[in-house]
Every structure is written in structure tokens, then in C-alpha cells.
Amino acid sequence: IxxxxxxxxxxxxxxxxxxxxxxxxxxxxxxxxxxxxxxxxxxxxxxxxxxxxxxxxxxxxxxxxxxxxxxxxxxxxxxxxxxxxxxxxxxxxxxxxxxxxxxxxxxxxxxxxxxxxxxxxxxxxxxxSPSGTLVHAPPAERDTARSRKTNKPSSYVQIVKSQFGDGLNKLHSSITLLNSLPIVLLLVTFLADPFAASTIVVSMRYISKLFNWKLREAAFLLSLRAFIQLILFLVILPLLSKFLIHRLGLSSKRKDLLLAQFSVIMMVLGALLIASGGVIGLTIFGIIVSTLGTGYTSFARSLITTLVDQQHVGRLYAAISIVETLGSLVSGPSINALYSVGLKKGGSWTGLPFYCVAVICSMAAVSVWSFGVLTGQRRRRQEMPLGEEYGDEYADAQTLTGDLVPVEPGHVDEGRIRI
Structure with missing residues (x-):
């Protein structure tokens, strides 16, 4: 609609x-x-x-x-x-x-x-368009929607059947997106950000408890984090992106992959530094380092967008929202429960929620690197001359990387899921 x-x-x-x-x-x-x-x-x-x-x-x-x-x-x-x-x-x-x-x-x-x-x-x-102006999509992308409008059912029963069929087709199209391994690898990494965000408030209580700071004093670190994020999002990352593309000659996709890998590693290191911080300076440094990784979702979202055709972007972003919402539902109670367990056990156990976030972000890092390996293999295969001796191996590679061949019009298959 x-x-x-x-x-x-x-x-x-x-x-x-x-x-x-x-x-x-x-x-x-x-x-x-x-x-x-x-x-x-x-x-x-x-x-x-x-x-x-x-x-x-x-x-x-x-x-x-x-x-x-x-x-x-x-x-x-x-x-x-x-x-x-x-x-x-x-x-x-x-x-x-x-x-x-x-x-x-x-x-x-x-x-x-x-x-x-x-x-x-x-x-x-x-x-x-290539010239940078906005134009309407090719008619082929709108054939399905146009056919639904011109062939309106006449009776109420036909209308219900038509709407139900369209709903099933859209559901099937959304599920078909998950047949692509690269999409799944990037999609699960969106769970990391809700867990990292849930530790922001907990970190204030953590610092207050560990270093005998008043909560209003620890809350100043939130302002520090917000200031670093503004500089990072408005200045550092855009300039770094421009440098990687124009000076080093990287493609936009390769640039996003490198920055996503850098960001998720910063999230892991920051969580570990906060968890192991017996010194206030080390803990504050850990907060700064983890803040440097907060641009991860932007790079991951841009990367995953390249895997589908334009007309399926809305469904892909809906899947991302579902993953993020599920992460938010689970992360808040989990992080607070781990913090309570850490307080009861005392000692190094106090940093338990941050160790948990480090593990989750490490899993996201593994997924991002696996995605990079798959795309690298695909790029090398495309550059390799394709003869009969490579036919079976190339077909297997397509199955592994999730390239979908169109089968029926009106489904997600009418566009290709790409690497």
C-alpha cells in the first residue's frame, strides 16, 4: 500500500x-x-x-x-x-x-x-536514475500490483479469497527471504544492539556500586556517551566513509562491511573493558570504546539492503524490526537479572551482564565475518572463467550463498536475492 x-x-x-x-x-x-x-x-x-x-x-x-x-x-x-x-x-x-x-x-x-x-x-x-534524479520504477516492478487493481473481485467471497491469497503470497515472500544464508547471517546480528543498549542504564548502577559514585555523578557519563555519538555519527564516520571510497577506492558495500566489522569489535572490547574494570579510568575508557561501535546497525542495515531488490526492502526492514523488537523484549529482563545475580555473588561477578553482552556481540562479529567470507568467495567465483568443469561447483555455491532463481511471479522470487 x-x-x-x-x-x-x-x-x-x-x-x-x-x-x-x-x-x-x-x-x-x-x-x-x-x-x-x-x-x-x-x-x-x-x-x-x-x-x-x-x-x-x-x-x-x-x-x-x-x-x-x-x-x-x-x-x-x-x-x-x-x-x-x-x-x-x-x-x-x-x-x-x-x-x-x-x-x-x-x-x-x-x-x-x-x-x-x-x-x-x-x-x-x-x-x-544514474544521473541522480528520481524516476518511477520500471513497469515490470509494478505489474503485480497493477494486475491486482484491474482484476477486482465482484463478490464479497471473492474479495475475501483474494485478500487471503494476497496475504499468503506476501507471507511466503517474507519467509523466502530467510532462505538466503547471507541475509540470515546479518539479520541475527541486529540482536546485539538491543542488548548493548540495555547495559547503558545498568552501567550507571554498576559504576555507582563499584566506585561509590552517586547516581547523579554517574549519569554524567550518559552525556559523555551522547556527545561522542554525535561527533561519531555527524563527523567521524561520514568522513571515514568518504576516505575509504574516494581515497582507497573501496566500493560502498566493501566500505560498509569494513566499518561494520570495526564497529562490532569495538562493542565487544568495550563490554569486556567495562566488565573487567577495577579502575574507574578503565571503565570510562570501556564506555568510550563501546560507544565507537554504536554505528554498527547503520552499516549492517545498509549491507543487508544490497541483498534484495528495491521492491522487497520494506519486507526486509520489517524483518529487522521484528528481530530488534524481540531483542528488546529479551535483553531488558535478562541484563537486569544477570546484574542481580552478579551483585549477590560479588567480586568480578558484578560485571556479569557486560560479559553476556560481550559474548552476544562476539557472536554477531562471527556472523559479520562469515558474511564477508561468503561474499568474498562469491566475488572470486564471478571473476573465475566458468566452464563445464566448474558447473556443479558453481551451482553448489549458489545454493550455499542463497541466490534464488525466479519461479513464480508475484512472489519474492520475481526479484533475485543477491550477494
Whole structure:
């Protein structure tokens, strides 16, 4: 149905949840506070923040080149960080006057952001031409959608059958994406970021407990982390990307792979330094090192985007959102439970949640390096002359790397999943 309707529905769902929350709080003398538990149900309208962020990345992917795609993702993360830095101070100042001012301002900003969707052109059928201008996708990419519109069923039963069949086809298309080993290798690495993010608050309690800091003193490290992230996303990584492409002559895909590998290694080293930190300086250094790896998801998202055709990017990003959401559901309780176990045992066990994150990020590093090995093998095979003596081996290599050959129109198979 396009990017705009989905994005608009997600914004409507979030705004509805916020307004319902406000209604319950304003009528707390009449309505039971347990009705607040109903608020998350409004996020079923559109899918909430996970879907809205997914649509942002999908739109950015539609209208940018492969070389600039990662930078757009980084700028998106930086915008979120700026909001995280500014909003608590503004909300705190407004709450000192009246708590409702900050809530109303938040709803207004959410509504304003949602209204901007009306002025964004639909990008699902837009593609960048070699000259850099936006053009409509080739007719072949829209044949399936056009045929569904022109062959509308007449009866209610036929409409239900048609919708059910379309739903099954889309589900099959999404599942078919997972037949590609490189996609699966990169997809599972998106579990690492929720676990790393869950340790941010725990690290404040960890430092407070280990070094007898007050929580408000340890919280200053959050500002340090946010400042480093802004410099990293807005300056260091874009300049480094430009250097790797223009000075060293690397392709965009190779550049993203190298930076993804570097970032995930920084996440592993940072978690290990924090976990083993018996000295405050070493712990702070570990936080800095782990922050240098926070650009990983941008590079991994750009890499995995190259594996599918443009018309399947939305489904791929939906799969990424599902993985990230599952990671968020598991990581929070797990990290806090490990921290409680570490506190009970004492000593070096206190760093148990950070050792856990180091293990998970190490598994992500193995997946990224395995992806690099597969793509390297594929590149060498493409450069090798293909004769009859290589036919069977090349067919096996295609099966290993997940290259799908089109079989039926209307499925994901109509486009190729590439390496």
C-alpha cells in the first residue's frame, strides 16, 4: 500500500496512545488507573515506533544512492540522540511550571511530525536514475500490483479469497527471504544492539556500586556517551566513509562491511573493558570504546539492503524490526537479572551482564565475518572463467550463498536475492 499510509497509521497509533494516557490521568478520580494498561493496544494501529522507524529507513533507501545510504541512516540516529539530549531538560523545566505543559507539547510535536507525512511524496515506486534524479520504477516492478487493481473481485467471497491469497503470497515472500544464508547471517546480528543498549542504564548502577559514585555523578557519563555519538555519527564516520571510497577506492558495500566489522569489535572490547574494570579510568575508557561501535546497525542495515531488490526492502526492514523488537523484549529482563545475580555473588561477578553482552556481540562479529567470507568467495567465483568443469561447483555455491532463481511471479522470487 506504500510507505505513506503505513507511516501515517503508525503516527496515528502513537498519538492515540498518548491522548488516551492523558485522558486517564486527567480523570484519575473517576477512572481506574488500571486503564493505563490499555494504552499500548493503540500501537496495534500502525505498529508504533518500530514501524515508523522502519518506514523512515525504507523511504531513505528509496531516494538515496548506495554510497550515501549509510550516512542518511547515521544522520537519522544523530537526530534521535539530539532529541534525547534536549527533551529531558525542556520537559523538566516545563514540569516545574505545570506537568501538563510538557505532555501537551509532546502530543503537539507528535501530531506535527505526523502531519508532515502529508507533504512527503510516495516513494515506494521511485528509483534513483544514474544521473541522480528520481524516476518511477520500471513497469515490470509494478505489474503485480497493477494486475491486482484491474482484476477486482465482484463478490464479497471473492474479495475475501483474494485478500487471503494476497496475504499468503506476501507471507511466503517474507519467509523466502530467510532462505538466503547471507541475509540470515546479518539479520541475527541486529540482536546485539538491543542488548548493548540495555547495559547503558545498568552501567550507571554498576559504576555507582563499584566506585561509590552517586547516581547523579554517574549519569554524567550518559552525556559523555551522547556527545561522542554525535561527533561519531555527524563527523567521524561520514568522513571515514568518504576516505575509504574516494581515497582507497573501496566500493560502498566493501566500505560498509569494513566499518561494520570495526564497529562490532569495538562493542565487544568495550563490554569486556567495562566488565573487567577495577579502575574507574578503565571503565570510562570501556564506555568510550563501546560507544565507537554504536554505528554498527547503520552499516549492517545498509549491507543487508544490497541483498534484495528495491521492491522487497520494506519486507526486509520489517524483518529487522521484528528481530530488534524481540531483542528488546529479551535483553531488558535478562541484563537486569544477570546484574542481580552478579551483585549477590560479588567480586568480578558484578560485571556479569557486560560479559553476556560481550559474548552476544562476539557472536554477531562471527556472523559479520562469515558474511564477508561468503561474499568474498562469491566475488572470486564471478571473476573465475566458468566452464563445464566448474558447473556443479558453481551451482553448489549458489545454493550455499542463497541466490534464488525466479519461479513464480508475484512472489519474492520475481526479484533475485543477491550477494
Amino acid at each position: 506504500g510507505r505513506k499510509p503505513v507511516f501515517a497509521l503508525a503516527m496515528i497509533g502513537m498519538l492515540s496512545a498518548g491522548l488516551f494516557n492523558g485522558i486517564i490521568m486527567s480523570m484519575w478520580k473517576v477512572l481506574p488507573y488500571q486503564l493505563l494498561w490499555v494504552c499500548p493496544l493503540f500501537l496495534f494501529i500502525g505498529g508504533g515506533p518500530a514501524v515508523s522507524s522502519m518506514m523512515f529507513y525504507a523511504v531513505a533507501c528509496d531516494i538515496t544512492t548506495e554510497a550515501n545510504r549509510t550516512n542518511i541512516f547515521l544522520f537519522g540516529y544523530a537526530a534521535g540522540i539530539v532529541g534525547d539530549i534536549i527533551s529531558p531538560s525542556i520537559a523538566g523545566g516545563l514540569m516545574a511550571i505545570n506537568p501538563w505543559i510538557s505532555l501537551i507539547l509532546g502530543w503537539f510535536m507528535l501530531a506535527l511530525g505526523g502531519s508532515i507525512v502529508a507533504f512527503i511524496p510516495e516513494t515506494v515506486h521511485l528509483r534513483l
